[in-house]
Amino acid sequence: MTTTAIFGAGVMGETLLSGLVRAGRPREDLVITERRPDHAASLAERYGVRVLTNLEAADLADVLVLVVKPQDMDGLLAEIHDHVRPGDLVVSLAAGITTAFLEARLPEGVAVARVMPNTPALVDEGMAAVSAGQHCSPEHLAEARSLLESCGKVVEVPEKHQDAVTAISGSGPAYIFYVVEAMVEAGVVLGLPRATSSELVVQTLYGAATMLKETGEHPTVLRERVSSPGGTTVAALRQLDDHKVRAAFITAMEAAAQRSHDLAAGTQ
């Protein structure tokens, strides 16, 4: 029997916990650790799982999922080092933290996997990418995948792509919410009630995302179908091009990937 421990039940840790509970993982097989006692008590009550100390959780669990900030990873690994056994699987969800970083701070031979999830996992529409460390067997990798498959889609990527994944799908929901904020604000500028503007934007986003997913058409084709010659859409898109919005998106995501790359170095 597998016991899974989530170390650090903040935004992403709770999101994963909620997905595992929704997917029917027995609550007695799930434990959490959390530095904030009040938050831990609230999670224990809401999800019906046990809260343990980091050492108790490391002793008990055979799958250890690390969901603390990259800056807290070094300290957590030092704390649990002597309580991680050969055969355990350690899965990190932290941006930038490499499998080499984890392996160097865990007992020799422990299996490690690196995963980059995203917050839509909260509604079972997550996108996660997983990479195996050097001692991670196919069974370990399948276990790491199954954690995130409880609440969304999972792909396997070479670890060299994890910084790019972090920039695209890890941080991605924030860019979309940013665009939504801007479009809702535009509606208000144009005189729409805020609630109406918000409803129009959210359903448009949902419809456009569903079209992309269900038709499999290239986004350029879908965009061109909206863009009547001499019409409203091309008038707007010309403004976005004039303001270099496409270039800004690319530069923004390059910055996110660079930050992911720098995070592990900054935590040592």
Ligand SMILES: NC(=O)C1=CN([C@@H]2O[C@H](COP(=O)(O)OP(=O)(O)OC[C@H]3O[C@@H](n4cnc5c(N)ncnc54)[C@H](O)[C@@H]3O)[C@@H](O)[C@H]2O)C=CC1
């Ligand atoms: N929020 C997001 O959209 C995503 C976050 N991540 C990664 O997930 C990790 C956590 O991020 P968030 O959940 O956003 O941060 P958060 O700050 O909401 O959660 C971290 C939690 O860990 C707890 N914590 C810190 N040190 C601890 C320790 N030694 N023992 C036990 N608990 C401890 C904190 O009290 C906090 O509740 C980060 O490494 C981040 O890169 C990855 C993908 C998406």
Ligand SMILES: O=C(O)[C@@H]1CCC=N1
């Ligand atoms: O902003 C961050 O660093 C984390 C990683 C990906 C999404 N949130």
